[in-house]
Amino acid sequence: MTVIEFVIEVIGTYVATIAFGVLLNIPRRALNMGGLIGVLGYLVYRFIVLWGGGYVIGNLLGAVVIGVASLQAARWKKMPMILFNIPALVPLVPGGQAYEMIKNFALGQNNQALVFLLQVVMISGAIAFGFLLSELVNRLRQRVWRQHKRF
Amino acid sequence: MQSSKDRDQLILHTALTAGRIMIENGSEIERVEDTMARIAKNAGARTSQLFVMITGILMAINGEVGAQIEPVKRRTFDLEKISVVNDLSRKFATxxxxxxxxxxHLDHLDATSKYFPFWVQVIAAALVSGPLxxxxxxxxxxxxxxxxxxxxxxxxxYLLSKYVxxxxxxxxxxAVVIGLLAVLGTQLGLGNNADDIIIGSVMPLVPGVPITNSVRDILAGNLVSGPARGVEALVSAAAIGFGIAMVLQFW
Structure with missing residues (x-):
């Protein structure tokens, strides 16, 4: 992967995340931040995959980063967290694998389709579990933060 | 001087409307419960009992009026309204x-929908598809x-969901239209790979809100609403998948 390709990917992720936010009618002042969080999550995913970490771990950690960053943004901008993490999730969606699954099922190549189905299930599971983990991190942080404030 | 019954009625009405607007436009259940409880508390109700589900809300406060139900009939994705309710609730708290x-404000918000103009949404759909x-x-x-x-x-x-x-x-x-156009486009020589075109083009239809909310609801312990949203996301994904599959089958 060349540098130019990489830059195009990052710009594409940013633009697509913001555009998806527009389709969901996210308030204007939250759009840019959502785009940045989307890029951040995608970069984590991309680098883990590039360094041989595998798709599942990549999606998992990408989702964790998105969740934690979204809560931070929500605190900072005093807006609901879902304004940031829903669009940011979009670049992680396993669109390619889901499509290959549908295509192979439609063409009657069930064995190949099942391989892709497994990939889709694992990746979606990883993203869901990543959100779960980020929630855990967020709650731990809140707890620690509150105790700090008390003393 | 407002009687306490009228006051209680107004508290219930406000909290229920706020909750309904939030669920209708794609909020997670925990946020709705939290907002409604805050409204009741800030309005001076001593205690409030809430039962929030994805298809309806039940709320009671200690006072002269009984519990009231607010059904949630339609569901769309308009995250701006959630944000506005959030802001209003904060302002009310202070x-x-x-x-x-x-x-x-809530009644006004309920009656109006301030989406981005249609052409902006069209450009946004293009900018989701191509870059992805x-x-x-x-x-x-x-x-x-x-x-x-x-x-x-x-x-x-957009047009179908508006009229149907x-x-x-x-x-x-x-999905059927996307599949047909992608295959047609490649056959006319406008594109190289129908697979890639389809993958990019269905991205604006991805049910991002139900997926995210489903996970958050299940995690928060809403074991009825969370899986319900999961089913919503799954049916959406299946509908898109069947549309594409149908086109591929005939080609």
């Missing part, structure tokens, strides 16, 4: 607005045709 003003096609498949020459096909598919989805009001059907029809 006594910037009164309960009556809060209720009026490049990000996922690294197929730069097909960028333009993907933008066009994604836009047309999204317009079909069954989201799954609109998604299915949009």
């Amino acid at each position: 006594h910037d607005i009164t309960l009556q003003e809060f209720a009026d 096609e490049v990000v996922f498949r690294h197929n730069l020459p097909d960028f333009w045709i993907t933008c066009v096909v994604g836009t047309l598919g999204w317009i079909v989805y 009001r069954i989201r799954f059907l609109s998604e299915f029809a949009a």
Whole structure:
């Protein structure tokens, strides 16, 4: 992967995340931040995959980063967290694998389709579990933060 | 002087309307419960009992009026309204607005929908499709045709969901249109790879809100609403998948 390709990917992720936010009618002042969080999550995913970490771990950690960053943004901008993490999730969606699954099922190549189905299930599971983990991190942080404030 | 019964009625009305607007527009259940409880508390109700589900809300406060039900009949994705309710609730908590003003704002918010203009949404659909096609498949020459096909598919989805009001059907029809246009485009020589074009073009239809909310609801312990949203996301995904599969089958 060349540098130019990489830059195009990052710009594409940013633009697509913001555009998806527009389709969901996210308030204007939250759009840019959502785009940045989307890029951040995608970069984590991309680098883990590039360094041989595998798709599942990549999606998992990408989702964790998105969740934690979204809560931070929500605190900072005093807006609901879902304004940031829903669009940011979009670049992680396993669109390619889901499509290959549908295509192979439609063409009657069930064995190949099942391989892709497994990939889709694992990746979606990883993203869901990543959100779960980020929630855990967020709650731990809140707890620690509150105790700090008390003393 | 307002009687306490009227006051209780207004509290219930405000909290229930706020909750309904939030669920209708795609909020997670925990946030709704939290907001409604805060409204009741800030309005001076001693205690409040809440039962929030994805299809309806039940709320009671200690006072002269009984518990009231608010059904949730339609569900769309308009995250701006959630944000506005959130802001109003914050303002009410800091006594910037009164309960009556809060209720009026909510009724006004409920009646109006302030979406981005149609042409902005069309451009947004194009900008979801094209860039994601490049990000996922690294197929730069097909960028333009993907933008066009994604836009047309999204317009079909938008118009159908406006007039038919069954989201799954609109998604299915949009997927069929996307599949047909992608295959047609490659056969006319406008694109190189129909697979890549389809993958990019269906991205604006991805049910991002139900997926995210489903996970958050299940995690928060809402074991009825969370899986319900999961089913919603699954049916949407299946509708899109069947649409594409149908086109591929016939080609």
